[in-house]
Amino acid sequence: MTSYQINPEYSTLRETPESEKPRERLERLGAEALRDEELLMLIIGSGNTARSVDEIAKDLLARLDRNPEISFKEILLIPGLGKAKASAIDASLELGRRRVRSKGRLITCPNDIFMEVRHYASRPQESLIVVMLNGAHESIGTIVATIGLINRTIVHPREVFSEPIRKRAAAVAIAHNHPSGNLEPSQDDKDVTERIIRAGNILGIKVLDHLVFTEEKYYSFLEHGLM
Numbered sequence: 001m002t003s004y005q006i007n008p009e010y011s012t013l014r015e016t017p018e019s020e021k022p023r024e025r026l027e028r029l030g031a032e033a034l035r036d037e038e039l040l041m042l043i044i045g046s047g048n049t050a051r052s053v054d055e056i057a058k059d060l061l062a063r064l065d066r067n068p069e070i071s072f073k074e075i076l077l078i079p080g081l082g083k084a085k086a087s088a089i090d091a092s093l094e095l096g097r098r099r100v101r102s103k104g105r106l107i108t109c110p111n112d113i114f115m116e117v118r119h120y121a122s123r124p125q126e127s128l129i130v131v132m133l134n135g136a137h138e139s140i141g142t143i144v145a146t147i148g149l150i151n152r153t154i155v156h157p158r159e160v161f162s163e164p165i166r167k168r169a170a171a172v173a174i175a176h177n178h179p180s181g182n183l184e185p186s187q188d189d190k191d192v193t194e195r196i197i198r199a200g201n202i203l204g205i206k207v208l209d210h211l212v213f214t215e216e217k218y219y220s221f222l223e224h225g226l227m
Contacts, residue, residue: 022041035122040060044060044085050080055080056078056080063075070093072090075090108137113131113175114218116131117175117177118218121177122215123177125148128144128175128176129143129177130144131175132169133170155195157195160174161205171208172205174209174210175212175218176213177212177214183218183219185210185212193227210226
């Protein structure tokens with residue numbers, strides 16, 4: 001897999017060499033090689049005198065992580081976006097949702113979960129991700145529940161299960177990225193998993209697995225007998 005590491009020398013799109021800008025990289029490597037933020041930058045197109053396109057994209061991505069069903073009115077509240085760009089973003093997101101929904105992706109093994117979440121691996125902070133499934137074990141959506149170190153202090157079951165309850169999910173799989181590249185789960189990872197499983201049992205929402213992952217590999221709690 002072709003991966004792209006951000007060069008810390010370039011902190012904004014303006015400073016980035018022409019060959020490393022999102023459009024040029026898409027042409028050279030394909031859309032799958034771009035980070036979520038870069039894909040949004042291409043949809044947004046450009047910034048304005050107040051905000052750069054990368055700043056707007058970061059803001060939009062953070063809101064999408066919290067609410068994948070973000071509305072046009074909410075998009076329009078993002079500084080730097082007018083009605084035309086907000087409309088284009090809303091249309092692009094809805095088209096993506098429709099195409100994903102039509103596939104009814106079946107989750108049958110840890111690798112299926114990994115394919116759902118691996119694009120979060122490039123995030124600089126640990127993100128706890130929840131993949132929601134219906135009774136047929138088809139994915140019905142993915143959310144970022146928390147951002148930050150995965151421990152009992154930060155991760156609360158209500159953050160994990162609020163959206164699955166709203167969507168009437170029958171089961172969930174959880175996953176989080178390790179920016180360090182180390183796949184070995186910590187004791188906090190294990191404690192949080194046990195707590196989430198217990199909460200799921202009370203709610204009647206089965207927790208199928210917990211993955212610790214990087215861009216290339218994953219560690220499955222289920223495969224290693226921890227669930």
